[in-house]
Amino acid sequence: MCHDDQKSINVDDSPGFYAIDHYGFPRAGADDPVDPxxxxxxxxxxxxxxxxxxxxxxxxxxxxxxxxxxxxxxxxxxxxxxxxxxxxxxxxxxxxxxxxxxxxxxxxxxxxxxxxxxxxxxxxxxxxxxxxxxxxxxxxxxxxxxxxxxxxxxxxxxxxxxxxxxxxxxxxxxxxxxxxxxxxxxxxxxxxxxxxxxxxxxxxxxxxxxxxxxxxxxxxxxxxxxxxxxxxxxxxxxxxxxxTREQVKLCVEYFADILEGATAAVERFGRSDALVDILAGAGDLRTFVGVENWINSMANHTTRHVLEKKTSDGRLWWERLAGVSTQTKYHAYTVLESIRLERPRPDYRLRGENPPAFQT
Ligand SMILES: [Zn+2]
The missing domain is CATH 3.60.15.10 (Ribonuclease Z/Hydroxyacylglutathione hydrolase-like)
Structure with a gap:
């Protein structure tokens, strides 16, 4: 018997699905909206x-x-x-x-x-x-x-x-x-x-x-x-x-919203003081957890931006495209990381300029 149910790995009772409730990817579920x-x-x-x-x-x-x-x-x-x-x-x-x-x-x-x-x-x-x-x-x-x-x-x-x-x-x-x-x-x-x-x-x-x-x-x-x-x-x-051309333009609009949300997330959480706040919130000697929470904060910010935004015809994305609520967080992560890795960086540091102190 597992001592900590939060960390147990369960085989879900739906055939063919393997639900992992703590490690790994969360399983999409009944809370996600149905496809159009x-x-x-x-x-x-x-x-x-x-x-x-x-x-x-x-x-x-x-x-x-x-x-x-x-x-x-x-x-x-x-x-x-x-x-x-x-x-x-x-x-x-x-x-x-x-x-x-x-x-x-x-x-x-x-x-x-x-x-x-x-x-x-x-x-x-x-x-x-x-x-x-x-x-x-x-x-x-x-x-x-x-x-x-x-x-x-x-x-x-x-x-x-x-x-x-x-x-x-x-x-x-x-x-x-x-x-x-x-x-x-x-x-x-x-x-x-x-x-x-x-x-x-x-x-x-x-x-x-x-x-x-x-x-x-x-x-x-x-x-x-x-x-x-x-x-x-x-x-x-x-x-x-x-x-059709209109359907393709709709997909382009969706990913433009992902890019917009991810750009705002990197701007907001990419500041070194925001990073230090999140790292400090993870507690002593939990730097890895803090870094993950920092990246998760950006992904969550991006996902919320996209899922709550009114699209060009006034509806929400999950009312227009299939798979939105389950996929958006993964697109958000990928796009924000591409912004951090592939696009010009705003955080160039001058000689002698140091990040805010982080106390463990
Ligand atoms: Zn391929």
Whole structure:
């Protein structure tokens, strides 16, 4: 029997969930608001989705979107063959099934959005004879960390690449590191479809920590870069939805509020006297607890700012995007840390200038 219930680790009675009540991440629960009803698309009830777990539809002019609930990919049917964009393992061979629903033509080209296995970890289903196009960094990463399910690209580029196949045109562009090094924009100008993966997820607040992104300042820059494209449809790689321009702008607005709240939090709690107050409040010789509370203070300040702020149509964020109350605190932490690590610092210290004394 555990001496301290506060520190016990319990298996929750809901099957499949592991609730940790003191260590680790808190479990989201009944206190969190439900997702907006419009988040759940009608195709979830379709026979195909119920049976095979995937859905596909033509967005425009041979450009098809395909989703396996958690993941989105795409393919373009041309007069000379099919161009696949990504191949998530959750879709796997269902990606082939989706293509075979609409054409007998073979897949001739595959484009990798980025090197992550959750988006291209089934690329080997297209066989050894396809041309695989990706950024040069993606190839370097896949040579360094080989995976037979992710064949090494056969064609690479550095900044711009135009793919023209059977009357279709795709414009590939690399604008620098964002979600990860080598993550590219894929634009279909004829159909006005933009694919940019793991940056924004239409309809939702996206996954924890800005979709596990690496360069948050570059990731924010990508929001503006997305809106520079003239698109009617956006494929973001996740969350069962393609997006309209308005839905993408809503996600951009949400993350602008996170940045605003995090900037205010760093300004307020980043002052050395505020830090000393929080450290002192942790008690003698508990510096680690104090530092954690200092960072938690900034994350909590940011989260409250976003969750209590009226959005552009007067509603709150959880009324407009799915996953807001459960994900916002993780985005808040990630963004405020990126401000402290990646952006210019206000706390440059002059020679002989010391922080306020901290007495243990
Ligand atoms: Zn990724």
């Amino acid at each position: 009803e419009e988040y759940y698309p009608a195709y979830l009830q379709s026979e195909r989705f119920q049976r095979f777990g995937y859905h596909t539809e033509e967005l425009r002019g041979g450009f098809h979107w395909v989703t396996s609930a958690g993941y989105d990919a795409a393919f373009v049917v041309t007069e000379a063959g099919v161009i696949a964009i990504d191949a998530p393992p959750t879709l796997g061979e269902n990606m082939l099934a989706a293509i075979e629903e609409v054409t007998d033509l073979p897949v001739t080209h595959v484009i990798y959005s980025h090197w992550h296995s959750d988006h291209i970890g089934a690329a080997s289903v297209f066989g050894p004879d396809v041309e695989i196009i990706a950024h040069r960094i993606t190839k370097e990463l896949l040579e360094r960390f080989p995976d037979p399910k992710r064949p090494v690209p056969t064609t690479v580029f550095d900044t711009e690449f135009v793919l023209e196949v059977g009357g279709a045109r795709l414009e590939l562009s690399y604008k620098g590191e964002n979600h990860c090094p080598g993550n590219i924009f894929i634009y279909a100008p004829q159909q006005k479809v933009l694919t940019a993966v793991d940056i924004l997820s239409p309809g939702s607040a996206t996954f924890m920590h800005c979709d596990a992104s690496q360069n948050i300042t570059g990731w924010y820059e990508a929001h503006a870069q997305i809106l520079e494209y003239d698109f009617d449809f956006f494929v973001g790689g996740h969350h069962m939805h393609y997006g």
